[in-house]
Amino acid sequence: MDFSLNAEQQLLKDSVDKYMSERYDSEQRRSYLAAPKGFSAAVWQDFGNLGWLTVPLPESEGGFGGSVVDTAVLMEAMGRSVAVEPYLATVLLAGQLIANGDNATLKERYLPDILSGNCQAAFAYQERRSRHQLDAIDCQLERNGDGYSLNGHKTLVLNGAIADVLIVTAWLDESIALFAVPANSAGVHCDAFRLMDGQGVANVRFDAVQLPRENLVCAGAGSMALIRRVLDEATIAVSAQAVGAMEYLLKATVDYSNTRKQFGQPIGKFQALQHRMVDMYTATEQCRSLLVRALCSNSIEQGDVQTQAQAEMDIAALKAMVGKHGRAVAEEAVQIHGGMGVTEELNIGDYLKRLMVIDSLFGDQDWQRRRFATLRYQ
């Protein structure tokens, strides 16, 4: 048993912490958000130059071959600064699907550009009726000569509006297949939106989009397993982001309480507020513990069914608690910052919004709690 980072992970942490502290204060963040794409192209290029875009991808595909621990180190730092770059969509979702699929042509076509920062990607898997059920979809592939024709709608596609390539789930015969759809294909229609935390999303319509056979990422029983694995790792990653955000909020709230004076003394001297900040602290520590737990069980080879089930339970527990406590910590941070906490002058609201988005992503606290209970009690 060992909960410390190894030397490489510590170097990665030092490097990302340093970069974020120099390049990502709340003013800088707002200037990045104001760019046309909703993030800074220069920052994204820095991510590429620093090698961060390669971290989770397998070495065989030119990646760094990092584990969920390495990804968590990056995501936690990004959470601490509420980063707006589409790391999740491009690297952790679409990049990982392509890299762990079984199509060498697609890997060659997209991965070098993703790793160097020259390709944006997205995973289009949700539809209006899906919520968190992966196979509650209507997108359909039909054979058309040597290729396929794709019809249907996807919603809430993270990074969908600026992605160069979309990885799309659709029915092919009796199972769900994954297809790479170049965004500039004829018949792809995209409506762009922003989430409240700054991330870009899109609703995408596929209108008889013609796809060659070579665009198939994965089909048959393997595709669902691939999707689940990638989403599980992404779930750990956004939870790491949440822990970073919670730690920031705790520190900011304590600092504010020690400087803001009312009734002739710093408000941090009031026991009622002290105890609420202690609750923020215990909630944050508990979430960090579940993060460590999930990282440990999900960074090893899962030999048997039992360890696999345990690893899945750890993910469900982590995400449920991060959803519950993340929101609670952010709401308390707003409360203790008083009137200022509800203004956009301070960045506290940015963290509340990110933590609420994280709760809704990949199964909210109610859904994850039920997932945990099903695994544990049935």
Place this chain on the structure above:
Amino acid sequence: MHATYSPEERLFQDQVRSFLRNNFNAELAARIREPETFKAATIEWQKKRFAKGWVAPGWPVEYGGCAWTDTQKYIFDGALAEAEAPDVPPFGLKMVGPVIYTFGNEEQKARFLPGILNGDTWWCQGYSEPGAGSDLVALQTRAERDGDDYIINGTKIWTTYAQHADWIFALVRTDTTAKPQQGISFLLIDMRSSGVSVAPITSIDGEHHLNEVRFDNVRVPVANRIGEENKGWTYAKALLTHERTALSGIAYCKQVLNTVRRLAADENDDGQALLASPTLQARMADIEMELMALEYTELRVLAAVAKGGAPGMESSLLKLKGTELQQAVQSLQFDVAGLYGSVLPSTGLAMGHDYGDRARREYMFGRACTIYGGSNEVQKNIIAKFGLGL
């Protein structure tokens, strides 16, 4: 970062499980639970662990400890929980023992440590007083020097198992003129000394765990003082952090949850097993997920301590969250027992299932856990001041 066991650790886990299979069973568990047989059964259980050399995981090996790694301690606690075996009372092994081997002299170590280890000496803790609860430093019990003795006068309260105890470790005031923290000494007092009297206090579980201990001109040799005169507060504080870590009760919570699962699988809930109820599952899941977190919080604290950090506010965190969870599982256990949980025991008669009495008693006495060892509100004050810097 990993939580896997090495082959040696797996072997150790097998050895612990096999030891528990051979030395602990439901019959012994039942005798430990019953007030009439509690003391004898507890000593029997301690002696079995002592015979194996597995009674003091945290002690240095030179004093009879196990020199276990944190992982081994974790494996051992986990196996205890699986076997539904309680730990032995903490007063000797987790509280006064470490103070004696850390701050005591050689004569004191030789005299007291063997009895603590083998279970021959039963200890209790003399800290709280009627006027000194959360504000422990306000304690008034006086110790006045008279030649080679102190003369003790005063009252200690909430003294768990004083009715069983051979010895009490007590905080007494040796200087009334100094600042409150600087006039306290740490004394070991023989409960059979003339002038010691023990009065029972019945708690809301209907049982007698608690006592008031009075000292009426009790003569205690100066040789029974640990460390320097007036430095007792320092030694006690060192002990308090140990105590709070010991109070997290994770293994106990796991045991109760196991029992609740078993019981809920048998109870009828509108035609299906109570365990299948979505509301019960949601409630259990919330508790269990917090417990999974706390387990790793404790492991992280232990790992930090092993690297040289003293448990400071983290021990308060463990006490705080651990006791909240103990009460949560006790509430759940009571609710799953249904109205049978409210039935008072009646000699020789079984009512419904045999589980209700335990559920009631544990719930009722469990209300104390967020109060003792420094109330949870005091723990929050400690974290706020020393941890968060408020």
